[in-house]
Amino acid sequence: MRVAVIGAGASGLTAIKCCIDEGLEPVCFERSNDIGGLWRYSDEVVEGQSCVMKSTVINTSKEIMCFSDFPIPSEYPMYMHNTYVQKYFNLYADKFNLRKCIRFETEVLSVSKHAVFAQSGQWVIKLKDKKSTKVREDIFDAVIVCSGHHAEKNVPDFPGLSNFKGKVIHSHDYRHQAGFEDKRIVVIGIGNSGGDMAVELSRVASQVFISTRRGSWIFNRISDNGMPVDMISLKRSVLKIRKLLPPSFFDNMMENQVNKRFDHSTYCLKPKHRITAQHPTINDDIPNRLASGTLKAKPDIKMFTENGVIFDDGTKEENIDVVVLATGYIFGFPFLDKSVLDVKQNHVELFKYVFPPKLEQSTLCVIGCIQPIAALMPISELQCRLATRVFQGKVKLPCYDEMMTDIKNKELAMQLKYVQTQRHTIQVDYIDYMDELATLNGCLPDLSKFL
Secondary structure (H helix, E strand, O other): OEEEEEOOOHHHHHHHHHHHHOOOEEEEEEOOOOOOHHHOOOOOOEOOEOOOOOOOEOOOOHHHHOEOOEOOOOOOOOOOEHHHHHHHHHHHHHHOOOHHHEEEOEEEEEEEEOOOHHHHOOEEEEEEEOOOOOEEEEEEOEEEEOOOOOOEEOOOOOOOHHHOOOEEEEHHHOOOOOOOOOOEEEEEOOOHHHHHHHHHHOOOOOEEEEEOOOOOOEEOOEOHHHOEHHHHHOOHHHHHHHHHOOHHHHHHHHHHHHHHHOOOOOOOOOOOOOHHHOOOEEOOOHHHHHHHOOEEEEOOEEEEOOOOEEEOOOOEEOOOOEEEEOOOEEOOOOOEOOOOOOEEOOEEOOEOOOEOOOOOOOOEEEOOOOEEOOOOHHHHHHHHHHHHHHHOOOOOOOOHHHHHHHHHHHHHHHHHHOOOOOOOOOEEOHHHHHHHHHHHHOOOOOHHHHO
8 A cells, every 4th residue: 555645744754654564655755855844943944834943942851752662862851952853853764764765855736536536545646846846646545644734824914014114024934033133022922932932032132022912821841850841740640630620620720830930910921711721831931031121021912003013901112123923823735625624714624633534535644733732743653553554444433423523522622621712723632632542543551450
């Protein structure tokens, strides 16, 4: 069985390996000239291709983020700079000889059903060689989409922004602090990217303002006794206790914990929503920069003037040089026909966030199109292990009605739990979601045997 893998980032690499493990024939198409996806740093800005900042340090510990059969080297730091993440991917690719399956600088233009798809489950893929510009078609028995969800910029239409005379950039295009020295800067958005950029810029700019619609709860990477916060919180014992307690009790406990580090009200960051109603912002430096005055928290943008900003509370800041839009992304799959997979305002119908439910043959899947409260890599690996077995008929998916019921139940649960934003459409809880995948794949361990 020939399987096309689209993208050679974190998800694409494990997709290749899982195909090889199952005796399939993977061919991976990567439009750049190297592996790593957004973790491969480059000074060059390419539209539709995300890249970390030069200073980016991953928000999950190495113990949580590694692939199951390839531990991260012990000498690597607990929280890795992006160069170490890229080194790890290179080690992984070399260990399992994955590069032989990758066709670099090859762009996927379209993926469409074969004329006899209902019987064969095959796909016709149109490919462009970026060196020669030649376009060709190839036929595959299955397709694994690993193109990620950080591609197209989400650019809100703020009143007056088009008349603003300063520089406006999206976080997609930001690489480092060079060129922003002594500027007055407004960063819009307090997610992980917005927080990181605001902190970094506040070290060289004359003043940085971080604008947030609703505030945010800020988590530290390091928890009690110097342990990684994800290793402390992502435990089955913690999950079991959490499910036994009222949600408000757990929220109160967590909010008290983060407020011990710094009082979110005093620092003008306390949101109206509870702490578990939003994807966590991980940042070790925001309170220090706020305390030093080089960073100031502001509410949402009301409008822009030619040289400044008016905020929702009526306050104004003039002589603004730069506006940074840390406003997230709009994800989609432009190479797929909407009859196969349609994304509307970051909402997409995928069974277990992997399988389009309407296909006559389950021979296409999407990997890594999730926002986990933990690391993506182990989840992508388990998604791929499941997908490769579904392709071969070793695992049978439920009927359409059952899949749609699961999809709608997840959508409703997400609406009830999270603040309504485009960001909260693909959230998953690490342990529960991994258990769902393992159960469907028949590989959920009997943990009672380990007691």
